[in-house]
Amino acid sequence: MDLPASGDIFPAKEAVRMIDAVDLTPPIEVPPISPDAYPENVSDEEHRWLQSEISRLKRERRAYILAHNYAPSDIQDVADAVGDSLYLAQKGADSDADILLEASVLFMNQILAIMKKPHQRVLAPDLGALCSLAAHADVGKIRQWKREHPNGIVISYVNTYLDVKAESDYCCASANAAKVILHVLSHSEPDQPILFLPDVYLGFYAGKLLEQQNQPLERLWLMMGACHVHDRIRPYHIERQRRLYPDAAVVVHPECGCTSACMRQMAQGTTPANMMQFRSTQGMAQFVRETPQKIIIMATEVGNIHPLSKAAPGKTVIPASPEAICAYMKQNTFRKLYLSLRDNVHEIKVDPALAARARLPIERMLSIV
Numbered sequence: 446m447d448l449p450a451s452g453d454i455f456p457a458k459e460a461v462r463m464i465d466a467v468d469l470t471p472p473i474e475v476p477p478i479s480p481d482a483y484p485e486n487v488s489d490e491e492h493r494w495l496q497s498e499i500s501r502l503k504r505e506r507r508a509y510i511l512a513h514n515y516a517p518s519d520i521q522d523v524a525d526a527v528g529d530s531l532y533l534a535q536k537g538a539d540s541d542a543d544i545l546l547e548a549s550v551l552f553m554n555q556i557l558a559i560m561k562k563p564h565q566r567v568l569a570p571d572l573g574a575l576c577s578l579a580a581h582a583d584v585g586k587i588r589q590w591k592r593e594h595p596n597g598i599v600i601s602y603v604n605t606y607l608d609v610k611a612e613s614d615y616c617c618a619s620a621n622a623a624k625v626i627l628h629v630l631s632h633s634e635p636d637q638p639i640l641f642l643p644d645v646y647l648g649f650y651a652g653k654l655l656e657q658q659n660q661p662l663e664r665l666w667l668m669m670g671a672c673h674v675h676d677r678i679r680p681y682h683i684e685r686q687r688r689l690y691p692d693a694a695v696v697v698h699p700e701c702g703c704t705s706a707c708m709r710q711m712a713q714g715t716t717p718a719n720m721m722q723f724r725s726t727q728g729m730a731q732f733v734r735e736t737p738q739k740i741i742i743m744a745t746e747v748g749n750i751h752p753l754s755k756a757a758p759g760k761t762v763i764p765a766s767p768e769a770i771c772a773y774m775k776q777n778t779f780r781k782l783y784l785s786l787r788d789n790v791h792e793i794k795v796d797p798a799l800a801a802r803a804r805l806p807i808e809r810m811l812s813i814v
């Protein structure tokens with residue numbers, strides 16, 4: 446029998462059992478991070494000059510700058526909108542600017558290109574900003590599953606490219622994954638199979654929701670995929686930080702490799718719910734603001750410390766793993782943001798036929814919030 450591989454689709458129980466047996470290393474090259482992705486490596490003088498040029502060009506070109514929470518902090522500081530993939534999709538879709546310049550990764554740029562108004566252009570600072578999680582999604586295997594399950598429903602996570610979204614019925618982000626899954630459960634027949642892809646950890650979280658709704662887990666199918674940054678955040682990372690900071694609260698992104706172990710701890714009562722929460726990138730800000738704890742251990746990409754620290758200035762946010770750095774997001778540098786705006790380059794174009802099919806699942810994602 447062939448070994449299970451990334452992109453394979455299995456019934457949820459089997460998929461969760463096999464997580465550690467499948468090679469979930471990135472199926473695409475992880476690029477090196479340029480030193481100027483870190484603001485401290487750009488001279489103050491150049492930085493000030495770039496900042497004023499970006500402001501000038503933004504006005505002249507009627508541009509709107511969007512930055513993901515994992516983008517370098519200096520880009521976040523000049524952006525008009527900073528947030529997670531759902532928030533950026535909403536802000537981009539609402540904007541009337543002539544140029545939408547988004548410092549994120551390709552699948553998010555594609556959402557803007559699908560939802561944009563006719564007069565708008567979508568630009569990216571660097572076309573090499575891809576995503577290891579999106580690269581795991583195998584469109585051929587999705588089509589095969591659909592042939593075998595003609596009444597099946599496909600929910601794709603926002604971290605997928607255009608061709609995968611075009612095969613999907615619904616799209617969701619971590620911020621509204623639970624709501625989309627509950628919506629699908631209440632608008633489908635109990636015997637309709639559901640495929641959730643491509644993140645197997647978030648799929649595990651979806652399975653927990655099904656159980657809470659007294660729905661049979663047998664309905665759920667998962668694809669074997671993971672983000673290499675979140676996958677490498679393991680239970681021992683959390684434990685190590687908790688030993689160093691015993692009074693710290695913990696907030697975990699459900700894409701992480703520690704999700705199932707953390708959920709088990711909560712279910713067994715070894716960690717009280719007020720000291721450990723599962724939140725989307727954006728949802729973490731609310732938790733950090735509201736928890737009475739002064740120190741918060743954050744399990745996600747380290748760039749998210751910047752917006753969390755701004756959201757709750759009196760709190761200290763510590764990464765569960767300081768190595769959790771997304772090299773794709775760090776392809777966006779301040780200098781490249783400026784060059785893209787100055788030269789009108791790195792336009793994101795999408796195939797119109799695929800875009801027309803991908804629009805409905807994206808619209809559903811934007812409306813179920």
Ligand code: SF4
Nearest residue numbers: 576577578672674771
């Ligand atoms: S952190 Fe992971 S999921 Fe997010 S863009 Fe990077 S590789 Fe993709």
